[in-house]
Amino acid sequence: MSQYDAIIVGAGPGGATAAAFMARAGLRPLLLDKDTFPRDKICGDAISGKSVDVMKRLGMIEAMVEAEGRDETIGSWGVTFSGPYGDEVAIPFTKMLDQPVAPGFVMDRVRFDNLVFAQAVEAGAEIWQNATVKGLIMEENGTSPGRVLGVEVQHEGETKHIHAPLTIGADGPYSVVLRSLGMDQLDEKHYCAGLRSYWRGVTGFHERNHVEIHFVDEAIPGYFWIFPMADGMANVGVGMLSSVIKKKDIKLKPLLQLLVDHPRFRHRFTDAEMVGKIQGWGLPLGSKPRTMHGDGWLLLGDAASLVDPFTGEGIGNAMVSGEKAAEWAGYAKSFNDYSAAHLKGYEDAVLDYLGDELKLSHAMQRLGNWKWLLNTVVAKASRSPELADAISAMFDDESQRKKLISPLFYLRVLAA
Ligand SMILES: Cc1cc2nc3c(=O)[nH]c(=O)nc-3n(C[C@H](O)[C@H](O)[C@H](O)COP(=O)(O)OP(=O)(O)OC[C@H]3O[C@@H](n4cnc5c(N)ncnc54)[C@H](O)[C@@H]3O)c2cc1C
Structure with a gap:
């Protein structure tokens, strides 16, 4: 028996969102971060509509609007x-x-990540800062590593072994969780x-x-x-x-x-x-799907390779996957089933939400190689309010956005 339902490695927007939703649902997460908040994260600092949607569900949009009033975000x-x-x-x-x-914001990550982190604090999640995870504790299963049992963490000058039925890797692009699972090959x-x-x-x-x-x-x-x-x-x-x-x-x-x-x-x-x-x-980038679940573990955000391949947006995808991870931590506890077969439901849920969009963005990224086409679309849209309107609708509505990879759309633009 562990005193925690889940260990979350990394308290960026993805991990902090997961911890906040879990604690609110009555679960007992342990949130670990090697840094002490507030801390910086190198980023473009653009916070998309998708992040705004999760912020509304987290109940932190008011804090964002107040920060706007203090000239801390726009x-x-x-x-x-x-x-x-x-x-x-x-x-x-x-x-x-x-x-x-x-519909969107720009805010430095020192402030933004601290606002999301504050949600986890407020929700009552147990949090260790200045706690560096060194690796995973795994059940031996013949030659291959088996179920994840917890983490080895350096904290307060000691090496501690913490166990939980679920470990969540939310520790960014250089994830130690990913490395310990042997999945960190960079493409x-x-x-x-x-x-x-x-x-x-x-x-x-x-x-x-x-x-x-x-x-x-x-x-x-x-x-x-x-x-x-x-x-x-x-x-x-x-x-x-x-x-x-x-x-x-x-x-x-x-x-x-x-x-x-x-x-x-x-x-x-x-x-x-x-x-x-x-x-x-x-x-x-999310242009190449990565396994995000296994026996006793989940990955989310950058650790799950979920950055949009066209726009570079990763904050919203980290928060969405954090919310889904919290939901699946709840199901796993209810059914006392932390097996890979059960946790696959988490990966399916993330891909249901983000999969089409990631595929579309990958196609758009490849279109970016066609310089003349890119230029023609921008040039024509700058002269045609109808085309600019059509592209604007694509931001609002994903079914409209699919037109962006349809050859017919480009033929129409070229003929206009
Ligand atoms: C140059 C650049 C520009 C970008 N611009 C944008 C943008 O404008 N908009 C946008 O939406 N996205 C942007 N992104 C992507 C975005 O920054 C990430 O997708 C987002 O931060 C992912 O959040 P996360 O919670 O998964 O990981 P992170 O924000 O990276 O958080 C991971 C956390 O894990 C902790 N950690 C790491 N290792 C350990 C360990 N061993 N033990 C304990 N803790 C650990 C870290 O301290 C950190 O707090 C940009 C990225 C880059 C590099």
Whole structure:
């Protein structure tokens, strides 16, 4: 018998969401993180509609709106794309521009992750910070590792062995849980590297705080982002597939500098200064499904390789999978069944929710290689309010979004 129903390794948005939902449902989770909150996480800091939906269910949207009032986050109401030849199109996330809560936000991860973490604290989850998990405790099963029984964790100067019927890996792209399961082989075609920098004084943002995604010749396939933040700040970065970086021997730091100095953007940085230094981190993409369950274990968020392959969005997917993991921890306890066969229901639930979207985004990512097509769509959308409207509807409605990978859609655009 363990005093915990589940051990959650990692208290990022995915792990903290799982812990909050579990504790609220009367389960006893132990949430472990090697850092002490508030802590930073390298990111573009754009918080999508999907995260907003989970925040509403978590009951933390009010905290977000209050933070907006204190100028600690900004509501973002759309996205502006630019194509390789410089055409730009502004697409609202929603037509309901008078709704009380913004459809998306941009907030530094020091603050945002701390808000999600606070939900786990408030819900009464047991939490150990400054607790580094070193590996899994596993049942020996002949030559292959068997059921996961718990974790070995370094905490308060001691090595502790903690047991629970369920262990959840929510420890990000360099997951120790994944490594201990022998599943950490990196596939560069499904992995992205990203650089983030913070700037003060960047000008020229859309009046409704659109996040900006720029497809620039020098950074394709990949994109340059400029995201407006509260308090006159901006998050500026670049991301690209690791296989392309390796094949073309691309150095991301000089590339980011080149983009900031690019004739299309440099006027916006004339009076801006970088705050802090450029930092990089990995994004495990959901273009290649990864097993997310087994005997006594689940994976979620980046550890489950759930980052959107087109947009790089991972916060929402981490929170959605955290919510589903909490639900399945409850089922496993009710039926006292922590077997892989039963926990497969978790993986099915995550893929039911995110699977189609990840496939679609993978197709969109590959379309990004077709520079002329990308440019034609952006150029035509910038001149045609109907096409911009159609793309806007695709943000609101997934069935509409499927049109984005239909050849017919592109034929219509080309013929328009
Ligand atoms: C450059 C860049 C830009 C991005 N931009 C965006 C964006 O704009 N919008 C978006 O939605 N997503 C973005 N992402 C992706 C997003 O950051 C991740 O998908 C998201 O943080 C995943 O959340 P998570 O909870 O799974 O993992 P994390 O946020 O990585 O949290 C993992 C936690 O596990 C802890 N941990 C790790 N190892 C151990 C251990 N051994 N023991 C105990 N604890 C451990 C860590 O301290 C950390 O707190 C970006 C990523 C990068 C790299």
